[in-house]
Amino acid sequence: DQQVKQNSPSLSVQEGRISILNCDYTNSMFDYFLWYKKYPAEGPTFLISISSIKDKNEDGRFTVFLNKSAKHLSLHIVPSQPGDSAVYFCAANGSGNTGKLIFGQGTTLQVKP
């Protein structure tokens, strides 16, 4: 079951530059998409979300873009900081009203000072 896919296992960027993390999905019925950040030995932490009726949502340094026709979303972090180094998971609401989230495999971001 690969409904949500993050094809890049890792990404390395320089501090101050833009980080772009990508995510693809197959189920056109998803209505919300979320990004979580995870540090080692901690649980996932909610970062930002976007409704399927929007194409952009911004929160400080974090912006998520949604391209419904391509079934693709991306998370932009500008400017990247060393503290942003973590695993980033893309997730989508499952169908129904039970709160189920379907996660991608994650992308490890390393921001170099």
Next chain:
Amino acid sequence: EPEVTQTPSHQVTQMGQEVILRCVPISNHLYFYWYRQILGQKVEFLVSFYNNEISEKSEIFDDQFSVERPDGSNFTLKIRSTKLEDSAMYFCASSEVVYRGTYGYTFGSGTRLTVV
């Protein structure tokens, strides 16, 4: 900031033994979840729980698994007869409502289960 607390942080058990993983959700939350992450793989949904009932479960959540909210504050995941492939990090999460994405759920730090 309110937290979801999970205990123990690491549990080692012998194959075939029963384990109970414990979680204390945020006090005013009504919806509870268990997820797991096998090393190097994605976070997978196991079960959602509301009003003392399972509202959805995945294919992974077979008869060996059960959940309970025994006393109004704890939320437990029991694995009756552990297998080697149950080795994973298990995350508990809770939410006040079923969020339609506006806010995420709050996850605990996880219990690393090692079956030997």
